[in-house]
Amino acid sequence: MIILILMSAGMYVSPGNTAAAANIGSVYVIPVEHQIERGLTSFMKRGFAEAEKMEAGLIVLEINTPGGRVDQADEIGNLIKNTKIPTVAFIRGDAASAGSFIALNADKIVMAEGSMIGAASMVDGMGNPVEDPKMIAWWKSKMASAAESKGRQKEIAQGMTDLKMKVEMPEIGKTKEAGEIIALSPDEALKVGYADKIANSTNEVIEWMGYSTNDVFHMERTFSEKLATFLTSPGVMTLLLFIGIAGVIIEVIVPGFGVPGILGIAAFVLYFFGNSVAGFAGSETWLLFIIGIAMLLMELFVPSFGILGIIGSASLIVGVVRAAYSTSHVALSLGIAAACALVAIIVVAVVFKERGIWNKFILQESLTKEQGYIPIEDRDTLIGLVGTSVTPLRPSGTAEFEGRRFDVVTVGGFIDPGRAVRVLKTDGTRIVVEEVEA
The missing domain is CATH 2.40.50.140 (Nucleic acid-binding proteins)
Known part of the structure; x- marks a missing residue:
């Protein structure tokens, strides 16, 4: 029996009968890769908006992620649930942690050989298990609700999140004991209803869903999104913070060079730009950055006994922390960058001690007889x-x-x-x- 559901972009044919005529409408493929964070959420929102604008007949989510922030996964899950376009999650690698939640919200789940779904217990930014019962209960209910909404056993979804829970899985002859976590292979997921098919390519998934592979649009990241991904990587972020801190402070304490100040401000601009495009930084972080730089520049010309410099530095630090993925995420990078910058600042201060700003507050002239000064008659x-x-x-x-x-x-x-x-x-x-x- 063939079940037909009329859609705005064509017809959705139950994949139970692949011999049916191909559905009408283009296919929009969205990659769900790397860490799940605000940048990915912004990327997904753009993808779903474009798919709806072009009246696509099917959205394929190519999933390969180790997980990430559950709040962002919840936003992405709502995107999938609220769209009128049929969705299928094609797990090419891992749909771990929050990635499994995204897959469970799709209408269908297809897994490639060697892929995995599950292992969704909550951990903090340092990788330690979350002990908060309320957070665990919330995430457990979210996973169960996503599974139930698509007719899947909620106990398995709960067992993916709860280490203490015992789950019987007679379909695969396994029992999840307390202290274990559920992570399913393609064959296991197929048997327990957590996968609808095993396929090895996106085209195979599209054909199985009854759509033509001749009208497929693969969503790609824009240049700014790719640049933001590069700039927000831990190593590059640490380097930008080092150059920013060292450059600005060197320009303040040893004025007149220009180059350190320009490099420092440019590094901070790239840092805030990357986090802004990735969706981490809001407009308030740019405001804090501008205020910080302005205060530090004013310190060069307005005698404030260091007050403007302290306010400017504090504004920059708050802006840097607020612009990052999370406080714990930026703490290590900021600490390493600050330590390295301190060493560089000390070296520059020693080498260029004759040009330091401290010379404005120290009497450098000595009034001697040799120089012709006789303060008291001999x-x-x-x-x-x-x-x-x-x-x-x-x-x-x-x-x-x-x-x-x-x-x-x-x-x-x-x-x-x-x-x-x-x-x-x-x-x-x-x-x-x-x-x-x-």
């Missing part, structure tokens, strides 16, 4: 001169030498005015005299 030239006491010296007073008057002090005793006195020595500003015979 009174050693008075030694041996004979003059006349102007006032009584008891023991201090005033004496006149060569027409100039000086404050003097005697070696001891008193000297009346009008007496002849001779300079014995000088001690700083003190002039020591003694009485001599006229």
Whole structure:
């Protein structure tokens, strides 16, 4: 018996009878690869929008992913459930963790030889099992609901997520015990109803679904999406953060080069651009970045005792963290980049110490006799001169030498005015005299 369901782009023929006439409509193939994160969600939204715009008759999801964020998998699952276009998940490699949830939301599941579906227990950013009962219960119910909506046993889906659960699978002669997790091979998935067919190519899947392989559109990432994928890889992200931190700080503490500042700002722009296109960064992260750079530049010209620099640095750090995939995801990269940048900054500061901004706050000039500076008159030239006491010296007073008057002090005793006195020595500003015979 052939079941026909009228669709806007043609007819959907039950794949139980492949001898039926081919369905009408083009086929839209969307790859579901790498980690499941906001970037993939944005990519999938674009794909489904384009498929609906071109009135495609079938969407094929080519799945090969180790999993990722369950919140993003939930968004993708809603995309699949809400579309009016028939969907088939073709698992070419692994549909692990959140990837299995995406596959369970499709109308049909086809698996290639050597592929896998399952192993969907929740883990945190460090790969450790999540212990929160509420999160586990939520994810377990999501998996069960996706399986039930397509007529599959919900207990198996629950066993993919719950380590403590025991699940009987008589179809394949296995029992999942507590502490184990369910991961099904193609043959096992076919027997328990978690796969509808085993195929080795996308064209085979399309033909099995009753569509022509002559009208197939393979969705590809745009140049900006490919660039974003490259820029958000852990190694490149760490390098960009290193160049950004080192370049900006070097330009601030050793102004005048220009190149470090330009490279630093360019690195930060690439970092925020990549995370923005990938769907990680929002407009607020760009605002924090602009504020941070502006504050650091103002620190060069406005005396703020470091306040503007601190605010600018804090703004940049917050922007970097908010723009990343997750806090734990960026923590390691930011730590490594900051440590390497600190070493580079110290080296530059030592090599170019004569040009550092700290020189603005340190008196560099020394006023010496050799440079012609005499802050206090050199009174050693008075030694041996004979003059006349102007006032009584008891023991201090005033004496006149060569027409100039000086404050003097005697070696001891008193000297009346009008007496002849001779300079014995000088001690700083003190002039020591003694009485001599006229």
